[in-house]
Amino acid sequence: MKVIDQALLEKVIIERSRTSHKGDYGHLLLLGGTYPYGGAIIMAALAAVKSGAGLVTVGTDRENILALHSHLPEAMAFSLQDQQLLKEQLERAEVVLLGPGLRDDTFGEELVKQVFASLRQNQILIVDGGALGILAKGHLPFPSSQLILTPHQKEWERLSGIALDHQNTETTARALSSFPQGTILVEKGPATRIWQAGQSEYYQLEVGGPYQATGGMGDTLTGMIAGFAGQFHQVSLYERVVVATYLHSAIAQELAQEHYVVLPSQISCEIPKTMKKISQKGS
Numbered sequence: 001m002k003v004i005d006q007a008l009l010e011k012v013i014i015e016r017s018r019t020s021h022k023g024d025y026g027h028l029l030l031l032g033g034t035y036p037y038g039g040a041i042i043m044a045a046l047a048a049v050k051s052g053a054g055l056v057t058v059g060t061d062r063e064n065i066l067a068l069h070s071h072l073p074e075a076m077a078f079s080l081q082d083q084q085l086l087k088e089q090l091e092r093a094e095v096v097l098l099g100p101g102l103r104d105d106t107f108g109e110e111l112v113k114q115v116f117a118s119l120r121q122n123q124i125l126i127v128d129g130g131a132l133g134i135l136a137k138g139h140l141p142f143p144s145s146q147l148i149l150t151p152h153q154k155e156w157e158r159l160s161g162i163a164l165d166h167q168n169t170e171t172t173a174r175a176l177s178s179f180p181q182g183t184i185l186v187e188k189g190p191a192t193r194i195w196q197a198g199q200s201e202y203y204q205l206e207v208g209g210p211y212q213a214t215g216g217m218g219d220t221l222t223g224m225i226a227g228f229a230g231q232f233h234q235v236s237l238y239e240r241v242v243v244a245t246y247l248h249s250a251i252a253q254e255l256a257q258e259h260y261v262v263l264p265s266q267i268s269c270e271i272p273k274t275m276k277k278i279s280q281k282g283s
Helices: 006-012 038-050 062-071 083-092 106-118 129-136 153-160 169-176 217-229 237-255 264-282
Strands: 027-031 055-060 076-079 095-098 124-127 146-149 184-187 193-196
Touching: 006 237, 006 264, 027 038, 027 083, 027 217, 038 055, 038 062, 038 217, 038 264, 055 062, 055 083, 062 076, 076 083, 083 106, 095 106, 095 217, 106 129, 124 129, 124 217, 129 153, 129 217, 146 237, 153 169, 153 184, 169 184, 169 193, 184 237, 193 237, 217 237, 217 264, 237 264
Parallel strands: 027 055, 027 095, 055 076, 095 124, 124 146, 146 184
Antiparallel strands: 184 193
């Protein structure tokens, strides 16, 4: 098991160049939030923007766009029913987050199928929420993009085909080997583990707790992962995912000193301040 230490945080979260611009920090496309789960994609988008993503575009139900913009005017948005815009945004995005608040129905399946077929090797795809359930059905070919999976324990059981009571490090590594080389797995749970296909070692969180057991926590995590994936190109994608995952729980742990329950939106509000402290220590 690898240790997540201060040195890794400072290696990933560095001060920004004075000559940089928003195009240097990732063009993200977030897809999900179909009725009645509109809040999920809003929380993911909020976390992505607060994590420093340069450009964030959200595809969701048209009825959800007003709510999104009332919380986050920094994000662009369009209706998932608009096929032309969806095609254009899929071609343009560097990072695609698919699944927060996506219903597992015919429309959801067609969307997942379209995204999987559209993406290229130089794009990053994060699969979460409803898209994980659709992927677990096993009838879709893997996309050619760089793949990040963010299942909770029951979702990983369905994806891997291995019962939870039989899960251990060996079975997890073996199950992950059936996914494309380099696939990153964020195995969410009481002690979240972050794996990469082809590597025997993994990172495990030693921060976080039951105060995070509330709706939207996973959506905020995937938004942070998307935000980190689009920037910090001086390190590997795996290291970016590890640090985003760690920071999500570390912020929650800090907030839990004064809060019985930590809300996902509270975590998002603290992200820029926490990142600033880390970048200053490393400079």
